Amino acid sequence: MRLTNIAQLRLPFGHLSGYDLDVVPTDRLRPISFDQRRHVGEGERPGSWMALSFRLPQSPPADELAAAWRAVVQRHGTLRTVAEPGPDGPVLREVEIGDGRWVEHPVAPGQAVEDALRRVLDATCTPFALPSHRLCLLETADGPTVVVAADHSHVDMWSMLVLARDLLAALEAVRGGRTPFAGMPEPPDFAEHTAALAERPPVDDDLRARWAEVMRGAGGVMPCFPLPLGPGDSPQPERVEVRDVLDVDASAALGVRAAEEGVSTLSLVVAAMTRVTRELADRPLRAVFPVHSRYEPRWHDSAGWFITNSVLTSDDPSPRAAAAAVREAVRLGSCSLADVLGDDMPTAPGMFAISWLDLRRLPVRVDSRGLQAQYVGAAIRTDGVMLWFVLDESGLHLRCRYPDTDEARHHVGRWLDRLVTELRAEASEAVGGLLEVGGRRYRVQRARRTDVPAVVGLLSDDPIAAVRESPELARYEAAYDVIAADPAQYLAVVRDDEGTVVATVQLSVVPGLSRAGATRLELEGVRVASPWRGRGIGTAMLAWAHDHGRARGASLAQLATDTDRVDAHRFYARLGYEATHVGMKLPL
Incomplete structure (x- = not known):
């Protein structure tokens, strides 16, 4: 959304x-x-x-x-x-x-x-x-x-x-x-939630001491943006930037990278913000960090301001350290701020806040794509920096509000540019998936236009396909352009550690009304280069393809194969595919 x-x-x-x-x-x-x-x-x-x-x-x-x-x-x-x-x-x-x-x-x-x-x-x-x-x-x-x-x-x-x-x-x-x-x-x-919070036990001494330490580290006020924002004597007209940081493939890749590190996607984003803040300001990342207080399922369907503020402090850009910083922020946000801070939350001009919302994990859903739904923020005057991240089925998005001054445009804009660059670079390294087969590692990625000759070579590398493929590369490049423009299509290639394309498959995510509105994953053009056959690469590639489909809502995988490909039939049967339908074709 x-x-x-x-x-x-x-x-x-x-x-x-x-x-x-x-x-x-x-x-x-x-x-x-x-x-x-x-x-x-x-x-x-x-x-x-x-x-x-x-x-x-x-x-x-x-x-x-x-x-x-x-x-x-x-x-x-x-x-x-x-x-x-x-x-x-x-x-x-x-x-x-x-x-x-x-x-x-x-x-x-x-x-x-x-x-x-x-x-x-x-x-x-x-x-x-x-x-x-x-x-x-x-x-x-x-x-x-x-x-x-x-x-x-x-x-x-x-x-x-x-x-x-x-x-x-x-x-x-x-x-x-x-x-x-x-x-x-x-x-x-x-x-009722407000009353329930008031009845919770007082904050323990350890948590109270940690809050005091955090506030001292931020100068006795909630954290401020680490770079100059310009005149701070009064709020300024706002500048709002909305950026689509990662598309669905890149955000999924970042999630895979996070899983490999044993952390959340949020932790990788915090690690990136930590690196950028140290690089540009030579300071730790410190920010107000809203934490939701719907601590029991009974509040999931209620409306209200179920948010409490915490502080995120991160000085180590490693993923696990960033994950620890997030856990601490959640722990700090578990207590009553009135008990810790008194009647008010001390702030200063330049306050820096970071909000994170993963819509995919919420128990409340709407058809945001079909409804063209949008969160809409108000236009205000401000003296601080507020950063919102939203992660949904279409990718990772951010909105940032800051004072519209020359200094803030330069410093916040540069900070955002570096952050987006960091996240895109990290995601690009992990886009697709990692296959480990026979002690070797292979990377699955979306095919580039320059990969078209290699893919065509794989498609042509058997007697059945050789007679129907064409030597005219331009036709394949035109088809690639159509595929690349359609988010429901994924032309995958598998690369070895030298970057050589050793396998390919085209995936299509197809929504439908049949089967109670089931979304299907269609596989086509499954090929493994002849020198790499028999090593398990095809099995690993299709296992990755099935995960790709599940992540996009598919509940059924299907493919068509030529009747003469007996070996392929046995291969697909070993993977659990059943020959339940008769495929028919008509030239147009």
């Missing part, structure tokens, strides 16, 4: 409307969390929200969408609370849902649609708004876009997925004449 900023959303022109929901304050106060108190304690201001946008195939009737949203608000307690100033600091008050109505948000002449949307969210999703969330609908000739937004005090990125999933489920129920969420257990309110 893409991370973007409201200024970069690029919405098509259309009719923009929002759902005004009346709420009635009650006399019931709910516990307010440490981070909620800090956030709303900074006062009423624009740009304190976060949002998620997604496309629908057709415009829903306004009353049905409103009914679905009301059901979502009723389901999640945090959406039925509002913050307000109190004599001893902000408090959280429960509200009841009142009437609602759709209102038009006109797009002024010369105004971009995303700017009109920003103005709406800046006005309605503020810390003390009643309520501080908003449902918007943009109707265009290309179809409707739904935007769900809320002040950050009520949601985190995980929660935005929960709200989108529940809104889609509620809309489907309303359309079918059913009561949304009927028969489903209600998720506990975020306020």
Whole structure:
């Protein structure tokens, strides 16, 4: 799922409307969390929200969408609370849902649609708004876009997925004449989580001492970016960079590299950031590190700000040391910050924070590709550096926000450039997979255009194929260009330690509606160079191919082979393939 900023959303022109929901304050106060108190304690201001946008195939009737949203608000307690100033600091008050109505948000002449949307969210999703969330609908000739937004005090990125999933489920129920969420257990309110944290035992002495040591190392405040950012007397207009760091193959390769090292992908990224920080600033990597606090499965379907802040400190760029630094950050984040830091979190201009979200591992999923879903950040003024990583089925992405000064552009931009270069270089070394056969190591990689002659040579290296292949290399190169442009295709080559291509296979990931919507992995052009046959390379290559398919959601592998290839039939049978179908061809 893409991370973007409201200024970069690029919405098509259309009719923009929002759902005004009346709420009635009650006399019931709910516990307010440490981070909620800090956030709303900074006062009423624009740009304190976060949002998620997604496309629908057709415009829903306004009353049905409103009914679905009301059901979502009723389901999640945090959406039925509002913050307000109190004599001893902000408090959280429960509200009841009142009437609602759709209102038009006109797009002024010369105004971009995303700017009109920003103005709406800046006005309605503020810390003390009643309520501080908003449902918007943009109707265009290309179809409707739904935007769900809320002040950050009520949601985190995980929660935005929960709200989108529940809104889609509620809309489907309303359309079918059913009561949304009927028969489903209600998720506990975020306020219950806040109360549960308050009842946990006090922080032990060792953890308290480590927090004190970490804070001393950062100068008594939360960590700051290690390079100059320019004038720090006041927040500056933001500069937001969105980068696609690794595609699906490269991110999978980085995951393989991490597994070889016995660490997580996050640990390899931390190791890279550690190297870059030492190289450019000659300092350890120190950053605020948000850690989720959904420590029990019962919170997985709740909406709220289930985040606590920790500190990541890493001075050794080795993968295992970086993994240890991540573990320590998680341990530091397991305690109550109110217990450790008191009523506030000491900060200074230039604060540096790093957020990591692996959407593949979350128990909450939406069809982000089909919905064209995007996380949308607000536009603000800032004096610090905030870095978000999102890892999903399409690869590794980052968004970075920093002050738009000459110094910050130079230093943060250079730091990001070096980091992306490091990660891409590390991934490129591991792209594909490593095969260990007969005491030798072979590397599986996506074929390059310069590999086409070698692949054609393998395809032609038997009596059956020789009569149907062609000496015209240009035809194969044109076919390669089509394959390379299709992310569902993977033309693999196996190289020995000298880089020689010794085997090849073309893989196609094919989604389908048959077999209950199963995705299939099709294998074609399986070849091993004659001098390397009989060594187990083919078996190892297909085992890697099966892992490749599983990682991309395939539940079935299939291939076709010529009826005269009796030896190949026996080979595939040994691997578990069954001759269950009759293949048929028709020249076109």
